[in-house]
Amino acid sequence: xxxxxxxxxxxxxxxxEARVKQLxxxxxxxxxxxxPLLVGILKGSFVFMADLxxxxxFPLEVEFIRLSSYGRGRESSGKVKVVQGLRSEIxxxxxxxIEDIVDTGxxxxxxxxxLRKKKPASLKLCALTDKPSRRxxxxxxxxxxxxxxxxxxxxxxxxxxxxxxxxxxICIVED
Ligand code: 5GP
Ligand code: MG
Numbered sequence: 001x002x003x004x005x006x007x008x009x010x011x012x013x014x015x016x017e018a019r020v021k022q023l024x025x026x027x028x029x030x031x032x033x034x035x036p037l038l039v040g041i042l043k044g045s046f047v048f049m050a051d052l053x054x055x056x057x058f059p060l061e062v063e064f065i066r067l068s069s070y071g072r073g074r075e076s077s078g079k080v081k082v083v084q085g086l087r088s089e090i091x092x093x094x095x096x097x098i099e100d101i102v103d104t105g106x107x108x109x110x111x112x113x114x115l116r117k118k119k120p121a122s123l124k125l126c127a128l129t130d131k132p133s134r135r136x137x138x139x140x141x142x143x144x145x146x147x148x149x150x151x152x153x154x155x156x157x158x159x160x161x162x163x164x165x166x167x168x169x170i171c172i173v174e175d
Contacts, residue, residue, distance in 0.1 A: 045099055
């Protein structure tokens with residue numbers, strides 16, 4: 001595979017839009033009146049987060065956290081660090097973490113443990129995609145967009161070496 005590889009569509013923009021609407025409906029039911037703090041994991045969640053929050057028509061706040069785990073390659077190192085933390089007070093807040101993809105689960109498990117120590121009132125996870133075949137540690141996903149096969153995905157925020165985040169569809173890169 002080279003960076004010349006052409007991505008092909010797994011989930012089209014229309015399919016994503018419909019699914020994000022359904023997720024927003026579920027999240028609205030659970031969080032209306034709870035003034036949640038949505039925590040997006042940079043960079044991959046930024047497109048999903050932007051679409052999702054515009055469908056949530058009630059008071060909420062948005063934060064971002066930046067983690068390092070993947071280098072420039074495709075394999076999770078399993079070693080996760082918070083590179084850019086949260087500015088908002090976490091204690092007593094209803095936190096909803098927004099992730100692009102749960103793969104081995106190592107990144108999100110680390111983050112949920114990290115956030116739990118800050119004593120939020122509640123802590124849930126919304127993930128756009130889930131690749132359960134690669135899981136190394138159990139993860140509960142409270143709101144899930146799509147279950148995906150063991151392929152490398154790009155688009156709709158997901159990158160390959162920082163490329164392809166701007167594709168409107170979720171795509172598979174393969175030769
Ligand atoms: P985990 O720690 O669960 O293995 O890795 C999660 C992170 O790895 C995701 O947030 C994402 O940044 C990256 N990742 C895992 N699988 C893929 C994939 O198929 N495509 C892309 N672009 N990133 C992935
Ligand atoms: Mg990510």
